[in-house]
Amino acid sequence: MWNVYHETLNSISRTNNACEGFHRALKQFVGSHKPTMWKFIEALKGMQRKTDFVANQYLSGSEPPKKKKKYRDYDEKLQTVVENYSGMKKLDYLLMVASNISYAM
Secondary structure, three states: OOOOHHHHHOOOOOOOHHHHHHHHHHHHHHOOOOOOHHHHHHHHHHHHHHHHHHHHHHHOOOOOOOOOHHHHHHHHHHHHHHHOOOOOOHHHHHHHHHHHHHHHO
């Protein structure tokens, strides 16, 4: 079975983009490849302040940024394929998933 079938079926993120975003932000906060321990700690504190700020915005009613339309459309198409899996031949299912993935790239 496809390794993110249940995530797709339940509209849960299928990627590790959040982790990649965290590492990119950490690199930006640190500003060097080999920071001192103190610089690293200050970078983590800065990231925590930013995270607290964004969390407070959401708690006060702000909406998180929406996905781009092309990705929302892609998710909807893939969701339809996954929901119609039962009764489908495995090869047909995999071809439909693969065609949707190629549209998203």
